[in-house]
Amino acid sequence: MPDRRDLLAGAALFFGTSLAPPLAKALSQADNPAGFTASHAVFNDGQRALVTAICDRIVPATDTPGAVAAGVPAFIEMMLTDWYSGGDRMDFLAGLTELDGFAMRGYGKVFAALPAQQQDSVLTTAMHGMMQGLASGFFDHCRQMVVLGYYSSEIGCRQERVYLPVPGRYDGAYLYSQVGRVFSS
Amino acid sequence: MANYDFDAIVIGSGISGGWAAKELCEKGLKVLMLDRGRMVEHKKDYITEFKGPWQLPYRGTLPPAEVARDYFLAKWGGAANTDRNHFYNNDRLNPFDYEGSTPFRWVRPNQVGGKSLIWGRVSLRWSPIDFEANRKDGYGVPWPISYDELAPWYSYVEKFAGIAGGREGLAQLPDGEFQPPHAMNVAEIWVKERLEKAMPDRKLIHTRCANMTEDKPEQGRFRCQERNQCARGCSFGAYFSTQSSTLPAARKTGNLTLLSDKVVTSLDYDPRTKRITGVRTVDANTNEARIYTSRIVFLCASAMASVQILLNSRLPGSDRSFANSSGTLGCYIMDHAMRTFFWGTVPEGQLDQYVEYGRRPTGVYIPKFRNLNGQDADADFVRGYGMQGGASRPVAAPEGFGASMKEGLRKYGPWTIQFNVFAECLPYKNNTLSLHPAKTDRFGMPLIVFDVGFRHNEERMMVDAARQGEIMMRAAGLVDVGSRQDEHVPGDAIHEMGGACMGDDPKASVVNRWSQAHDADNLFVTDGSHMSSTNCVNPSLTFMALTARAADHAVKLAREHVI
Numbered sequence: 001m002p003d004r005r006d007l008l009a010g011a012a013l014f015f016g017t018s019l020a021p022p023l024a025k026a027l028s029q030a031d032n033p034a035g036f037t038a039s040h041a042v043f044n045d046g047q048r049a050l051v052t053a054i055c056d057r058i059v060p061a062t063d064t065p066g067a068v069a070a071g072v073p074a075f076i077e078m079m080l081t082d083w084y085s086g087g088d089r090m091d092f093l094a095g096l097t098e099l100d101g102f103a104m105r106g107y108g109k110v111f112a113a114l115p116a117q118q119q120d121s122v123l124t125t126a127m128h129g130m131m132q133g134l135a136s137g138f139f140d141h142c143r144q145m146v147v148l149g150y151y152s153s154e155i156g157c158r159q160e161r162v163y164l165p166v167p168g169r170y171d172g173a174y175l176y177s178q179v180g181r182v183f184s185s
Numbered sequence: 186m187a188n189y190d191f192d193a194i195v196i197g198s199g200i201s202g203g204w205a206a207k208e209l210c211e212k213g214l215k216v217l218m219l220d221r222g223r224m225v226e227h228k229k230d231y232i233t234e235f236k237g238p239w240q241l242p243y244r245g246t247l248p249p250a251e252v253a254r255d256y257f258l259a260k261w262g263g264a265a266n267t268d269r270n271h272f273y274n275n276d277r278l279n280p281f282d283y284e285g286s287t288p289f290r291w292v293r294p295n296q297v298g299g300k301s302l303i304w305g306r307v308s309l310r311w312s313p314i315d316f317e318a319n320r321k322d323g324y325g326v327p328w329p330i331s332y333d334e335l336a337p338w339y340s341y342v343e344k345f346a347g348i349a350g351g352r353e354g355l356a357q358l359p360d361g362e363f364q365p366p367h368a369m370n371v372a373e374i375w376v377k378e379r380l381e382k383a384m385p386d387r388k389l390i391h392t393r394c395a396n397m398t399e400d401k402p403e404q405g406r407f408r409c410q411e412r413n414q415c416a417r418g419c420s421f422g423a424y425f426s427t428q429s430s431t432l433p434a435a436r437k438t439g440n441l442t443l444l445s446d447k448v449v450t451s452l453d454y455d456p457r458t459k460r461i462t463g464v465r466t467v468d469a470n471t472n473e474a475r476i477y478t479s480r481i482v483f484l485c486a487s488a489m490a491s492v493q494i495l496l497n498s499r500l501p502g503s504d505r506s507f508a509n510s511s512g513t514l515g516c517y518i519m520d521h522a523m524r525t526f527f528w529g530t531v532p533e534g535q536l537d538q539y540v541e542y543g544r545r546p547t548g549v550y551i552p553k554f555r556n557l558n559g560q561d562a563d564a565d566f567v568r569g570y571g572m573q574g575g576a577s578r579p580v581a582a583p584e585g586f587g588a589s590m591k592e593g594l595r596k597y598g599p600w601t602i603q604f605n606v607f608a609e610c611l612p613y614k615n616n617t618l619s620l621h622p623a624k625t626d627r628f629g630m631p632l633i634v635f636d637v638g639f640r641h642n643e644e645r646m647m648v649d650a651a652r653q654g655e656i657m658m659r660a661a662g663l664v665d666v667g668s669r670q671d672e673h674v675p676g677d678a679i680h681e682m683g684g685a686c687m688g689d690d691p692k693a694s695v696v697n698r699w700s701q702a703h704d705a706d707n708l709f710v711t712d713g714s715h716m717s718s719t720n721c722v723n724p725s726l727t728f729m730a731l732t733a734r735a736a737d738h739a740v741k742l743a744r745e746h747v748i
Contacts, residue, residue: 058586066591075244083248123586143586151594152238152245160591165235167543170411172370174542181595182580185238185544 075149095138199299202485203431208736222296231418262292290676325612350393366391372576413544488713492684527654528603529663548575574604700735
């Protein structure tokens with residue numbers, strides 16, 4: 001008896017093009033796409049709330065879901081716990097502390113408790129390297145983590161971008177106007 | 186007549202071993218194929234195939250600490266990617282003598298199928314001038330065979346493997362038995378038209394590759410689906426691998442026995458009859474030792490590992506290998522010089538409306554153009570190089586954050602084209618692979634010691650390639666033209682070759698014109714180790730042709746009772 005992937009692969013061959021969305025969805029559910037959890041917690045509740053708020057401002061929900069809906073805070077926690085080595089992890093956590101300290105000094109509240117406009121103002125200060133005590137590169141690092149986490153998530157690949165698991169053909173002169181987005185890898 | 190376990194034993198199951206097994210099985214021999222790595226079955230064991238980025242461990246990249254611990258060499262071949270990491274050697278568990286060697290990036294697979302699962306699939310023929318080069322300029326062992334002798338075997342393996350390419354009529358890169366090429370994209374066509382007009386001696390052509398553009402239903406293989414995830418394994422069988430192609434053919438005969446996890450440590454040799462009498466193995470999981478016997482042995486363990494096995498196959502009562510009466514076993518270790526890049530950008534406003542649909546697994550190629558008709562007056566090196574590249578449109582790189590950045594990331598930047606140079610490495614006798622006298626690995630195999638380095642000719646070629654590359658990019662009308670030369674370490678190209686070179690003279694080479702050991706009539710060495718020079722093109726197609734040719738000859742000799 002052919003296995004599930006054979007059937008799906010065969011279907012793609014039969015249609016000679018990309019998998020239809022329901023098929024593609026069946027394919028993804030064949031292997032657990034739910035994501036992951038960090039092997040152990042690295043954030044306390046305050047840090048988790050802060051990272052969630054940063055994610056929300058860097059890739060907000062617009063006409064597609066944003067970084068929070070895509071599970072990016074959990075992605076960042078997993079990477080810090082299981083991918084980073086000690087020094088890099090401590091640097092990132094120290095940056096979070098600086099950012100929250102700046103929010104508290106400037107606005108009297110932790111970053112996560114501020115309205116969106118003030119959060120953006122804090123992040124802009126960090127982006128321009130104007131936040132005393134914050135390691136240079138922290139903002140870029142943070143932004144990079146959110147962007148990586150979002151555009152490699154299922155929402156990022158499938159809703160924000162166009163994901164072709166089995167393109168079936170190559171067209172090197174495809175009109176951008178026909179897609180209006182970026183094809184996911 | 187001796188009583189053998191098998192008619193033939195094939196050591197290694199990569200590109201060369203798979204071909205040897207297929208050919209020998211189809212000619213009616215009972216064949217045992219051994220591989221040191223674990224079993225990987227077609228489709229079933231492609232564990233990351235069809236997974237989206239969100240389904241891959243760490244979203245695609247191994248933790249740096251794990252790479253540093255276990256894959257510090259394999260990473261140069263892609264082992265840091267979690268979609269393919271399971272197809273690479275663990276460099277901590279399977280070392281060579283790291284302390285005593287010159288820098289060498291030996292990127293190894295560790296499974297049945299070998300590098301055929303993770304190769305770059307570029308499939309280019311050598312030309313007549315490449316087989317004549319050693320004789321003409323005096324480097325290395327003169328090739329005893331000509332292009333014309335190998336040409337029918339190129340055709341034979343191309344038809345089976347399925348090679349996509351365009352017919353160009355170039356003397357330095359002979360045409361083959363091609364399926365239609367993968368299409369160029371608009372930017373590549375744009376560059377090709379302008380480059381070839383401005384510099385008529387330069388050609389920009391489709392890369393010829395073992396990703397099929399037509400089905401092969403008789404093999405259960407289908408054309409490429411343009412996923413560009415080949416190194417995960419391909420259930421469509423769209424690219425040539427042992428699993429997709431030669432292994433099913435060998436199995437179909439009913440003549441194949443395949444054993445994984447069998448580390449071959451040495452060959453037993455009878456000096457009286459000049460024959461291999463046994464293949465010594467250690468089980469990778471149980472450490473159980475066992476000797477297998479056969480009438481014919483094909484050594485295809487990968488270039489460096491085959492030389493290691495030969496060096497460890499000693500004459501009775503001696504430290505000396507039976508296969509080294511020439512004194513050249515382990516000499517002439519080579520690898521293409523690479524890591525020189527150049528690039529350019531299509532001017533703003535050109536081709537802006539176009540993007541790529543699908544992920545093509547190949548690109549474009551600029552064939553060798555240096556020293557084609559004798560020595561170029563302005564070249565301070567002999568031989569030449571080829572350039573592999575492709576054009577693409579990276580995603581735009583907006584600044585800032587928030588909704589505007591998200592919107593900006595829905596657009597593409599300009600079309601860019603970039604190339605990587607592959608240059609011929611000359612055969613130098615004192616670029617060597619030897620065995621450490623005391624250190625062994627966990628199977629008792631003496632560790633390899635590399636003493637290999639690039640020299641002036643390779644360095645001058647890379648400087649020239651970067652300069653020529655920039656000239657071509659500007660001639661084609663590209664902007665933001667640049668080039669870069671990174672440190673290039675032998676092994677990097679994963680085109681390591683040599684150590685058991687082919688030649689007519691038994692005093693100067695290890696195998697003869699039939700890939701047959703000068704010192705053992707029933708031993709054939711048909712992988713990269715028996716290459717007497719490297720040319721500048723990707724070598725696997727030539728290994729296939731030489732292996733099929735050697736198998737045909739071996740069976741003829743066996744039928745005539747010569748071996």
